[in-house]
Amino acid sequence: MLDGADDRQLKKAAELLHNGKLVAIPTETVYGLAADAFNDDAVAAIFAAKGRPADHPLIVHIGRIEQLNQLARDIPPPAVELAKYFWPGPLTLLLNKSQHVPDVVTGGLATVGVRMPKHDVTQALLAENDLMVAAPSANPYKRLSPTSAEQVLHGLNGKIDAVLDGGMCHIGLESTIVDLTAFNETGDISIRRSGHITAEQISQVIGLPVNAWQPHELKVAGNVSAHYQPGPPLYLKSTNEIATKLRTLHDNIPGVVSYSDELSPILKALPPTRWIALPKDKAGFARALYAALYQLDRQCVPEIWLETPPDTLQWQDVNDRLSRAATEAGT
Ligand code: TXA
Ligand code: MG
Numbered sequence: 001m002l003d004g005a006d007d008r009q010l011k012k013a014a015e016l017l018h019n020g021k022l023v024a025i026p027t028e029t030v031y032g033l034a035a036d037a038f039n040d041d042a043v044a045a046i047f048a049a050k051g052r053p054a055d056h057p058l059i060v061h062i063g064r065i066e067q068l069n070q071l072a073r074d075i076p077p078p079a080v081e082l083a084k085y086f087w088p089g090p091l092t093l094l095l096n097k098s099q100h101v102p103d104v105v106t107g108g109l110a111t112v113g114v115r116m117p118k119h120d121v122t123q124a125l126l127a128e129n130d131l132m133v134a135a136p137s138a139n140p141y142k143r144l145s146p147t148s149a150e151q152v153l154h155g156l157n158g159k160i161d162a163v164l165d166g167g168m169c170h171i172g173l174e175s176t177i178v179d180l181t182a183f184n185e186t187g188d189i190s191i192r193r194s195g196h197i198t199a200e201q202i203s204q205v206i207g208l209p210v211n212a213w214q215p216h217e218l219k220v221a222g223n224v225s226a227h228y229q230p231g232p233p234l235y236l237k238s239t240n241e242i243a244t245k246l247r248t249l250h251d252n253i254p255g256v257v258s259y260s261d262e263l264s265p266i267l268k269a270l271p272p273t274r275w276i277a278l279p280k281d282k283a284g285f286a287r288a289l290y291a292a293l294y295q296l297d298r299q300c301v302p303e304i305w306l307e308t309p310p311d312t313l314q315w316q317d318v319n320d321r322l323s324r325a326a327t328e329a330g331t
Contacts, residue, residue: 017131020039022035025117025135026169028089031151032117033160048159060135071097071098073096087118092175144325168291169287172291173196176196213320227324237308260307276295282315286318
């Protein structure tokens, strides 16, 4: 593990990337598994380390907005407005790719996802050698995205060359993906993955309609129903169901993730390692969610019961990830 706060270790991480190695990097959303975007072999090694199918495209992470011109072509004006407004930040732009972007990055697609992450350590890293890195979330395929350096090692230790430690991720859920690849022909702008930045915010910034994210109409490569999964089976349960079931349960105690005060008196009876209370506000809940699931995974609980979050637009990104993480989603 390399310490992102130490300049020498940061330079070491940049050197590893320059030499075609894999380095997990901190971002404000989740940790990414980075490789030089223009080194085919290094990018191929990302897929091997994760066990990810080759047709699931990777997001390219940049440090300067001008680098966008090397990656995409026919960039429409609203994309530039969005980049200027939200970057660095948790927004990925899908654009038509330039000829320079290797096919291995995009899984052969004619489009490319680009974002500028907001994290001091990774911004300093990308500034070294003017790097551009392809980076999916730093987890084995279909598993939970990591929000700390320790969580990266939990899933990928021995398969990667280094982790650059930048502390806990501030947002904790993957970036919003907005697709502008058809804008020049049809004017279409569509959200492909929900996230911290909402369709409404995007629409306000550019003064144009934006198609909100649709849970069942996704045609994006990499959109699989079972994803973001912890080790033990995860079940979403109502507050009442958790309360009722726990009262009669004597062995095979699950790990419980709650957020409402209502459950506290009952959950206090559980062994302390089996209960994690998350913040009630959505941002706080999202920030701590994956870490909580990792922690229970490590306790080897037989099951995880998670108190179902509110079914509102504000919680859309959390509910999307949970619906794929839950065991009902199949495998
Ligand atoms: O917050 C994030 O976006 C994190 C951090 C590390 O930046 N990255 C991340 O990457 O979540 P990944 O690979 O786990 O998820 C990227 C998603 C995948 O569903 C992929 O299919 C989609 O973005 N994607 C990437 N490039 C695409 C493209 N050209 N066309 C369609 N979908 C694309
Ligand atoms: Mg991922």
